[in-house]
Amino acid sequence: MGSGKQRSYSELINVGIIVICSCLFVVNSDSDADADAGAKWRRPPVERSCANAYEGRWVYDESYPLYDSSACPNIRKEFDCNECGRPDHLYLKYRWQPDNCDLPRFDAKDFLWRLSGKKIMFIGDSVSLNQMQSLLCLLQTGLPNTNIIGQSNDTITTVIFEDYDVSVILFHSLYLVDIQVVENVGRVLKLNSLKDGNIWKNIDVLVFNTWLWWYRRGPKQPWDYVEFDNKILKDMDRMDAFRQGLKTWAKWVDSDVDTTKTTVIFQGVSPSHYNGTEWDEPEVTNCANEKQPIVGSKYPGGLPEAALVVKDVLRTVKKPVHLLDITTLSQLRKDAHPSSFNGFKAMDCTHWCVAGLPDTWNQLLYTALVNNG
Numbered sequence: 001m002g003s004g005k006q007r008s009y010s011e012l013i014n015v016g017i018i019v020i021c022s023c024l025f026v027v028n029s030d031s032d033a034d035a036d037a038g039a040k041w042r043r044p045p046v047e048r049s050c051a052n053a054y055e056g057r058w059v060y061d062e063s064y065p066l067y068d069s070s071a072c073p074n075i076r077k078e079f080d081c082n083e084c085g086r087p088d089h090l091y092l093k094y095r096w097q098p099d100n101c102d103l104p105r106f107d108a109k110d111f112l113w114r115l116s117g118k119k120i121m122f123i124g125d126s127v128s129l130n131q132m133q134s135l136l137c138l139l140q141t142g143l144p145n146t147n148i149i150g151q152s153n154d155t156i157t158t159v160i161f162e163d164y165d166v167s168v169i170l171f172h173s174l175y176l177v178d179i180q181v182v183e184n185v186g187r188v189l190k191l192n193s194l195k196d197g198n199i200w201k202n203i204d205v206l207v208f209n210t211w212l213w214w215y216r217r218g219p220k221q222p223w224d225y226v227e228f229d230n231k232i233l234k235d236m237d238r239m240d241a242f243r244q245g246l247k248t249w250a251k252w253v254d255s256d257v258d259t260t261k262t263t264v265i266f267q268g269v270s271p272s273h274y275n276g277t278e279w280d281e282p283e284v285t286n287c288a289n290e291k292q293p294i295v296g297s298k299y300p301g302g303l304p305e306a307a308l309v310v311k312d313v314l315r316t317v318k319k320p321v322h323l324l325d326i327t328t329l330s331q332l333r334k335d336a337h338p339s340s341f342n343g344f345k346a347m348d349c350t351h352w353c354v355a356g357l358p359d360t361w362n363q364l365l366y367t368a369l370v371n372n373g
């Protein structure tokens with residue numbers, strides 16, 4: 001972990017903590033609910049298989065982006081690059097082209113039709129929020145008149161698409177495993193405990209993500225001790241802690257989740273761009289001047305170690321878990337971060353502009369759900 005990365009982590013804290021305010025979202029009352037309700041019963045399109053959608057390259061596509069971000073209500077300023085004055089727009093014009101197939105274009109009606117009567121939950125840190133905001137934009141711009149209600153508190157944000165009875169939920173969890181306040185000790189990160197799983201296992205589609213916070217230190221580290229195999233420690237190797245936390249999650253999937261009812265998706269590590277050595281520009285220390293993706297399918301810096309840990313642990317899960325393997329394709333998008341166009345002006349090369357890259361993550365999520373039937 002070099003100094004460039006350390007700095008980026010502390011800068012991130014502001015975004016990472018994103019406090020979700022208690023508020024009620026806009027309610028659309030003048031909707032043409034009839035039209036939407038009719039659409040809900042139409043037949044889904046023929047399923048197209050796109051099994052290895054994660055190997056490919058970025059191609060310029062005049063028809064992109066998938067929506068105009070100014071038509072999407074409620075994008076957080078941290079991700080709303082256009083609104084925050086980002087002057088270049090080329091980054092919006094790239095489509096992910098898998099080597100062996102074409103991604104189905106995101107179809108908001110079909111997405112909600114497939115999920116009708118169901119709940120999809122994103123569980124993780126601010127990267128999960130980033131992805132959920134993109135999904136809401138894809139759905140809301142695709143169906144501008146559909147009825148939506150939303151509510152949130154510190155832990156859970158729920159947006160309900162009433163005409164389809166679909167709930168899109170964000171569950172804020174930095175590590176997936178628990179942080180518990182223990183008397184006379186303090187806040188303990190419990191690597192062997194995953195109590196929130198009792199809530200998650202009742203949801204139809206789960207999309208997990210954790211990584212950003214595992215190396216956080218100093219005053220913004222949200223725990224004082226780490227507990228592992230019944231030992232309470234002041235600290236431990238962070239990559240090992242990450243691995244142990246994921247193993248606990250993996251065991252929970254095998255023991256507690258009924259995967260005939262619940263689809264389990266794990267989102268691969270979302271990369272950041274603070275180290276130009278990784279893309280053959282050794283003097284560069286952030287993403288401020290990046291306006292185009294890397295050409296081709298290979299990221300010169302290779303996969304981050306955390307991504308290898310994720311793959312290792314997922315291999316041990318016996319039940320079906322889909323890896324939403326966005327790491328490499330996102331590494332190629334050094335141009336897709338907010339940089340300083342994020343409303344609080346600190347350099348952010350960790351999160352992603354909306355509209356932008358997370359729309360592709362959601363296209364891939366959609367593809368995975370389509371393939372899953």
Ligand SMILES: *[C@@H]1O[C@H](CO)[C@@H](O)[C@H](O)[C@H]1NC(C)=O
Pocket residue numbers: 001002003004005275277278301
């Ligand atoms: C940047 O990445 C290179 C290659 O992956 C690595 O050797 C170097 O230590 C990194 N530098 C920092 C400051 O993290």
Ligand SMILES: *[C@@H]1O[C@H](CO)[C@@H](O)[C@H](O)[C@H]1NC(C)=O
Pocket residue numbers: 152153154155156
């Ligand atoms: C947040 O809301 C959910 C349901 O919407 C509820 O179960 C949970 O207890 C609430 N949490 C807090 C901290 O208020």
